[in-house]
Each structure stands twice: as C-alpha cells, then as structure tokens.
Amino acid sequence: MSDSIELGIPGLSLDVGDHVCCFYRGRSERDRILGSYLGAGLRSGDRCVCVLDGIDQGAVPALPDQVLPDEPLGGQLDVHMSQDTYLRDGSFSPAAMLTFWNDVVGSAIASGYLVSRAVGEMTWALRQMPGVEELVEYEAELNYFLPRYPQVILCLYDLERFDGDILVDILKTHPKVLVGGMVLDNPYYLEPAEFLAARR
Amino acid sequence: MTTVEAHSHRARASEEELREQLSNMQALLVLSMLMTESRDERQILHLACTAVPSLARCGLEGVYLVDAGWVALDDCRGDDDGRIPDRGAVGLAQVVDQLIHLGAGGGGVAAEGRGWTWAFPLRGMEGHLGYLVVSASVAPSPGEQFLLRGLAQQAGIALANARLHASQRATAETLAATVRTLERSTAIHDRLTRVGVAGEGQAGIARAVHELTGFPVAVEDRYGNLRAWAGPHRPDPYPKDPVARREQMLRRVIREHRPVREGGRLLAVAQPRGDVLGVLVLVDPAGSAGEQELVALEHGATVLSMELARLRSLADTELRVRRELVDELLGGTDEDSALARAQALGYDLERPHRVAVVDGRARARDDDAFFHAVRRAARDSGVGSLMVARGGAVVVLSDTDGSWEVFRQAVLSGLGGGRCRVGVGGRCERPQDFPRSYREASFALRLQERSNGSDQVTSFDDLGVYGILSGMDDITGVERFVRSWLGDLLAYDARKHSDLVATLTSYLECGGNYDATAGALAVHRSTLKYRLQRIREISGHDLSEADARFNLQLATRAWATLTALREGTSAT
Numbered sequence: 001m002s003d004s005i006e007l008g009i010p011g012l013s014l015d016v017g018d019h020v021c022c023f024y025r026g027r028s029e030r031d032r033i034l035g036s037y038l039g040a041g042l043r044s045g046d047r048c049v050c051v052l053d054g055i056d057q058g059a060v061p062a063l064p065d066q067v068l069p070d071e072p073l074g075g076q077l078d079v080h081m082s083q084d085t086y087l088r089d090g091s092f093s094p095a096a097m098l099t100f101w102n103d104v105v106g107s108a109i110a111s112g113y114l115v116s117r118a119v120g121e122m123t124w125a126l127r128q129m130p131g132v133e134e135l136v137e138y139e140a141e142l143n144y145f146l147p148r149y150p151q152v153i154l155c156l157y158d159l160e161r162f163d164g165d166i167l168v169d170i171l172k173t174h175p176k177v178l179v180g181g182m183v184l185d186n187p188y189y190l191e192p193a194e195f196l197a198a199r200r
Numbered sequence: 201m202t203t204v205e206a207h208s209h210r211a212r213a214s215e216e217e218l219r220e221q222l223s224n225m226q227a228l229l230v231l232s233m234l235m236t237e238s239r240d241e242r243q244i245l246h247l248a249c250t251a252v253p254s255l256a257r258c259g260l261e262g263v264y265l266v267d268a269g270w271v272a273l274d275d276c277r278g279d280d281d282g283r284i285p286d287r288g289a290v291g292l293a294q295v296v297d298q299l300i301h302l303g304a305g306g307g308g309v310a311a312e313g314r315g316w317t318w319a320f321p322l323r324g325m326e327g328h329l330g331y332l333v334v335s336a337s338v339a340p341s342p343g344e345q346f347l348l349r350g351l352a353q354q355a356g357i358a359l360a361n362a363r364l365h366a367s368q369r370a371t372a373e374t375l376a377a378t379v380r381t382l383e384r385s386t387a388i389h390d391r392l393t394r395v396g397v398a399g400e401g402q403a404g405i406a407r408a409v410h411e412l413t414g415f416p417v418a419v420e421d422r423y424g425n426l427r428a429w430a431g432p433h434r435p436d437p438y439p440k441d442p443v444a445r446r447e448q449m450l451r452r453v454i455r456e457h458r459p460v461r462e463g464g465r466l467l468a469v470a471q472p473r474g475d476v477l478g479v480l481v482l483v484d485p486a487g488s489a490g491e492q493e494l495v496a497l498e499h500g501a502t503v504l505s506m507e508l509a510r511l512r513s514l515a516d517t518e519l520r521v522r523r524e525l526v527d528e529l530l531g532g533t534d535e536d537s538a539l540a541r542a543q544a545l546g547y548d549l550e551r552p553h554r555v556a557v558v559d560g561r562a563r564a565r566d567d568d569a570f571f572h573a574v575r576r577a578a579r580d581s582g583v584g585s586l587m588v589a590r591g592g593a594v595v596v597l598s599d600t601d602g603s604w605e606v607f608r609q610a611v612l613s614g615l616g617g618g619r620c621r622v623g624v625g626g627r628c629e630r631p632q633d634f635p636r637s638y639r640e641a642s643f644a645l646r647l648q649e650r651s652n653g654s655d656q657v658t659s660f661d662d663l664g665v666y667g668i669l670s671g672m673d674d675i676t677g678v679e680r681f682v683r684s685w686l687g688d689l690l691a692y693d694a695r696k697h698s699d700l701v702a703t704l705t706s707y708l709e710c711g712g713n714y715d716a717t718a719g720a721l722a723v724h725r726s727t728l729k730y731r732l733q734r735i736r737e738i739s740g741h742d743l744s745e746a747d748a749r750f751n752l753q754l755a756t757r758a759w760a761t762l763t764a765l766r767e768g769t770s771a772t
Contacts, residue, residue, distance in 0.1 A: 166250075
C-alpha cells in the first residue's frame with residue numbers, strides 16, 4: 001500500500017493519516033470537490049464515507065452518477081446525513097461522533113478495504129443546536145483518531161457561511177489545508193492537547 | 201516549585217506561546233489567501249472582522265473606510281441597512297475626528313469605556329483605504345498586535361485587489377456595452393442603408409424601422425398626411441393635426457435637433473437642405489422606446505431625408521424640363537426638338553391644344569400661391585399639365601376643350617377668394633401654332649381688361665370682329681378708319697382727360713339703352729345724356745342714324761383692338 005493517495009484534483013495528493021480542512025465558496029464548488037475526491041477514492045478502491053448536511057437531501061441520489069457514472073458502486077460509497085450522524089438525537093456530541101467514525105472506518109478496514117476516505121460537510125455546526133459549540137474541540141480530538149486506521153478525513157467549510165473566528169480555530173486544528181486549489185501543510189497546527197489546554 | 205522546575209515551566213510556557221503565535225501566523229496566511237481570492241469587499245471585511253477575537257484578546261469596534269465611513273458588521277454580511285459599527289459603544293464622532301487626523305500609519309485612539317483602542321491601517325497599492333479599529337480592556341501582547349496589524353494589512357491589500365478587479369470588470373462591462381451599442385448601431389445603419397440602396401422607398405423605410413424597433417412606424421409628409429405605414433393598428437382614417445399645431449411641432453423638432461416626443465409618438469424630421477419634407481413617426485403610447493429605438497429612428501429619418509430629397513430632385517428636374525418645353529413652344533421652336541422633349545416627358549404633344557393665360561391673385565399678393573392654385577385646378581379639372589409662370593400670370597397649355605369657367609372657379613376656390621381672369625387662345629394643331637394661340641389668349645385677356653367688366657373667361661374664338669381685326673397683317677387701313685370716325689373724340693379725350701370714346705363704346709355695346717349704359721358706366725342718367733350730347737357735337741355724327749351707329753360701333757371695336765394690340769406689343 002502506498003502512503004500517498006490521489007485527491008482527485010490534478011497534481012494534488014494526500015498522505016494516509018491526513019486530516020484536512022477544505023474551504024470552498026458555495027454549493028457548486030462543494031459539488032466539484034466532492035465529485036473529485038470521492039470519484040478518485042472509488043476509482044482507487046477506497047471505502048468512501050460521505051456525510052452531507054441534511055438540507056441537501058436531494059443531492060444524495062445525484063452524487064454517484066456524478067462521481068462514477070459507468071460502474072456499479074457495490075456498497076463502496078457510504079452516504080450519511082448530518083442529522084443521522086453529527087446531530088443524531090438532536091444535539092452534537094464529539095464522543096458519539098468519534099464512535100461513529102470508529103465503527104464505520106473500523107468495519108470498512110476489517111472488511112478488507114485498504115484505505116478509508118471520509119468527507120464531512122460541516123455546515124451543520126452553524127445551526128442553533130446543543131453541542132455545536134464543541135466543534136473545534138471535536139476537530140482537535142479527531143487528530144487522535146486519525147492514526148488508528150489507514151484513512152484520510154476531509155472537513156468541508158463554506159466560506160460564505162462560516163465566520164473568521166471559527167475559521168482561525170479550524171485552521172489551528174488541521175495539519176493540512178486545502179484552499180485555492182492548493183494543499184498547504186500546517187506545521188504549526190496545535191496538537192490536540194495544546195489546543196484543548198489553551199481553550200481551557 | 202524548585203528553581204529548575206520554575207525555569208522548565210517558563211521555558212514550556214514560552215514554547216507554547218511561540219507555537220500558538222506560529223499557528224496564528226499560519227492561520228493568518230490562509231485567511232490572507234481567502235481574502236485575496238474574494239472579489240467581494242463585504243466578504244473580505246467580514247472575514248477580517250470576525251477573525252479578530254481568534255487572533256488577539258480584543259474585540260472589534262468597526263471598520264472605517266476613508267471613502268464610506270463606518271462599515272457595520274451587518275453591512276459586511278450583506279445587509280444595507282445602516283452604518284453603525286457592530287460594537288459601536290464608542291462615541292463615533294469623537295473617534296472619527298481622531299481617525300481623520302491619525303494619518304496612514306494608524307495608532308491609538310481614545311474611546312470612552314475602553315482601556316485600549318487602536319486603529320490598524322488598511323492599506324492598498326493605491327494608498328490608504330481606512331482603519332480596522334479594535335479595543336480591549338488592556339493592551340494585547342506585542343505578538344497579538346503584530347497579528348492584528350498583519351490582518352489589517354492583508355485585508356487592505358485584498359480590498360484594493362477587489363476594487364481593482366471591480367473597476368476592471370466595470371471597465372470591461374462598459375466596453376462590452378459600448379461594443380454592443382456599436383454593433384446594434386451598425387446593424388441599424390446597414391439595414392437602413394440596404395433599404396436606401398434597394399430603392400424600397402418610403403414604405404421600405406417604414407418597414408425597416410418597424411422591424412428594427414418593434415414599434416408601429418408612420419411616414420408623414422410635411423402637412424401630416426400619411427405616406428407609409430408599417431406595423432399593426434394602422435388608424436383609419438389617419439388623424440391629422442391642425443396646420444398651426446403641426447407647424448409648431450415641426451419648429452420644436454427642428455429646434456431640438458433630435459427626435460421629440462409628442463403624445464404617444466416619437467417624431468424625427470426628414471430635413472434635407474433645411475426644408476422639412478417629411479416626418480418619421482414611432483408610435484409608442486407607453487413611452488417604452490429606449491436609446492436603441494431612438495438611434496433607429498434618427499437613422500431612419502436620415503435615410504428618409506435622402507429618399508425625399510431624391511424625389512424632390514426628380515420632381516424639380518421634371519418641372520424644369522416641362523417649363524423649358526412650354527417656353528420653347530410659346531416662343532416658337534423647332535418642331536422636332538419640341539416633340540423629342542415632350543416624348544422624354546411622356547407627354548403627347550401631337551394632340552390639339554389651346555394656350556390659356558390665367559391672370560389673378562390671392563387676397564394677399566403671393567405669386568407662388570397663385571401658381572400652385574392654378575396648377576392644382578388644372579390638374580383637378582383636367583385642363584392640362586404643362587404650364588409656366590410669366591409676368592405675374594400663368595400660361596397653361598391645355599389639351600382639352602373642357603369648361604374653362606369650371607377651371608376658373610376651381611382656381612378661385614383654391615385661392616380661397618381673390619381674382620381670376622382667363623384668356624383662351626385658338627386651337628393649335630402643330631407645335632408651330634402655340635405662339636399664335638398664346639398671342640390670341642393674351643389679346644383676349646387684355647380685351648377683357650379693357651372692357652372693365654367682371655372677371656370671366658374670354659375665348660379668342662368668341663371675339664368676332666375683334667378677332668378678325670387683331671389678325672390683320674396691315675392695320676394702317678384700320679387706323680385710318682378709326683381716325684376718320686373717332687379722331688375728334690380721341691383728341692378731345694386726350695386734351696381734356698375725358699372718357700367720351702369709352703362712353704360711346706359702352707352706349708353702342710348696350711344697344712343704345714340709356715339705363716343699361718348708365719349702369720355699366722356707373723354714372724347718372726343725366727350725366728350720360730350730357731356726354732352723348734357732347735359726343736354728337738364734337739364728332740358731328742347723328743347717333744340715331746343706323747349707318748353712323750354701325751360705323752361708330754365698328755370704329756370703337758377697332759380702336760379697342762388696336763389698343764389691346766399696342767399694349768401686347770409694349771408688354772413683350
């Protein structure tokens with residue numbers, strides 16, 4: 001197994017274990033990124049896990065056609081909605097969400113996939129619901145989860161909807177940033193313990 | 201805590217602070233990229249403003265732009281209602297006064313209720329744009345202030361980029377709009393030029409302007425008569441303004457040098473060489489015609505001007521050729537030349553003709569008005585189409601023997617009153633006959649003048665002895681005859697400035713009836729009796745004697761003929 005995986009955008013790749021925050025503007029750019037990222041994963045034989053925000057229910061059936069029009073998916077693509085994952089039971093719990101990832105990714109690897117490629121649309125965090133204020137702590141905790149399995153996780157943030165203060169904190173908690181068609185290393189991202197300590 | 205432990209703790213704290221600072225720097229770098237990518241000023245300011253609390257322990261007071269004043273956070277998010285800073289507890293006027301005097305480097309400002317307030321400059325390539333104003337209860341660390349300064353610098357650059365981009369986009373849009381306008385204008389020009397070249401006439405021009413604009417289009421002559429229409433809802437009958445209102449409208453259009461709106465219509469005049477020959481009308485009751493429609497209307501009016509100038513030139517040429525032909529015929533011309541010229545005009549000169557001389561005037565002296573009235577009457581009554589103005593009268597070459605009185609009444613009707621007398625010459629069988637017929641018509645008219653009667657038609661063919669006398673080549677015998685019978689009376693009239701010959705003429709023409717003669721001369725019966733007595737005494741003739749009366753009547757007619765002939769000779 002190679003440690004480098006194709007991102008789906010020409011010239012860009014990620015390493016297994018990467019936790020990447022990706023900034024985009026609007027739905028059409030989101031769809032392009034999702035299509036490229038999941039399409040490359042499906043072609044590579046990765047298990048693809050996609051969590052979309054609930055307001056886009058209608059977009060789910062169209063996604064497979066967009067990313068892989070000519071081949072059957074055969075359960076390789078696992079699509080979830082935010083209200084069934086991040087906001088299950090009407091609130092956000094970092095621990096519950098980490099358990100979800102552990103179950104989904106763990107079972108994928110156990111069933112023979114070499115790599116799990118996950119993507120989460122993060123606009124759910126803008127809703128006025130219990131627990132959403134723990135988003136940044138969750139992102140920091142996620143860095144502990146990444147090394148457990150051969151996986152990459154892409155977190156999607158819409159620049160038209162998130163404020164600068166959240167973005168700065170998000171940037172501090174992600175080792176890599178996908179922005180403006182480039183993947184930037186963030187060598188000064190704060191380790192979970194550092195970030196969490198600073199927050200407290 | 202031991203000294204070593206304390207030292208170790210400080211070192212760890214310092215390292216954490218450094219890592220935090222570096223992490224913030226990295227975040228600032230990415231924020232800078234995001235702001236620079238954006239083309240929207242509000243998005244840029246929104247990102248910068250909302251990032252402030254994450255980069256330093258302080259809050260945002262607001263963004264002040266040199267060209268726009270305070271920008272509210274809500275405004276950053278895209279709302280347009282208000283320019284109150286999101287955290288505007290500071291006295292705005294007080295802060296603004298300080299900012300104005302602060303200069304491009306920024307610095308501290310005093311704000312009530314704030315321990316520390318600082319204006320970080322927003323700078324672009326073109327200069328100073330404004331300030332990012334932040335405040336805190338205590339001054340942030342130098343590292344945090346460094347981050348805020350960097351944030352403001354990057355926001356300023358992104359702002360300048362966005363403005364430059366917007367300016368370029370606006371320039372490009374203006375250019376594109378100009379190109380579109382030019383293309384449209386060229387298309388209009390091409391379409392109307394094709395109409396002109398193809399000779400589609402006034403109907404073609406109306407149709408082209410209608411197709412280019414989508415509005416109904418009318419072509420009117422100067423007087424408001426419809427000449428062509430294109431499009432739906434053609435009015436029937438076509439409405440026509442009163443003359444005064446029409447002239448007022450035309451003066452307005454000429455004065456403004458562009459199409460004008462009147463009621464639900466846009467009007468442009470076709471005005472080659474200063475004369476208004478026609479009006480192009482765009483029917484637009486809703487007033488929705490725009491600049492492009494005006495361009496099409498103006499181009500259409502230009503092409504209409506060319507078309508009407510061409511038509512007028514043709515008409516002028518034909519009129520000139522007709523006039524020259526009439527002049528040649530009246531003056532006596534080579535027959536072949538006249539026939540060839542007439543053939544070129546499509547006129548059959550080989551039909552029998554008569555020359556008529558029409559004299560008169562409108563109530564107000566206007567030779568043009570009289571000429572046009574004669575031309576219209578000649579056309580309407582079918583008298584003829586060849587004519588020329590000569591010495592205040594109009595000479596008509598008539599190819600018909602219709603009612604000349606009907607023609608005379610038509611002239612008077614066209615003039616709206618005034619006077620009209622007609623002399624009609626004898627028949628012309630060949631072109632060489634026209635000078636004779638013209639002389640005869642002129643003679644008949646002069647004889648009518650001398651009769652002091654009411655205006656009428658006098659035909660040479662009806663003149664009887666006058667006609668015979670006027671046609672004699674040698675008139676010396678006639679003159680001798682007149683002198684022998686009227687010589688003493690003529691000498692007396694010349695000496696005393698009296699009217700004895702005219703009185704005698706009238707008496708004899710009235711068949712010796714006293715009352716009729718007194719009425720014709722407008723004198724009292726006793727005056728007439730006195731004059732007749734003087735005539736008897738001076739001439740020595742007995743007016744009751746039949747032979748004397750015959751010779752005297754012949755002499756008076758001969759005298760009138762000679763006088764008319766002499767007047768004709770002196771007139772030519």
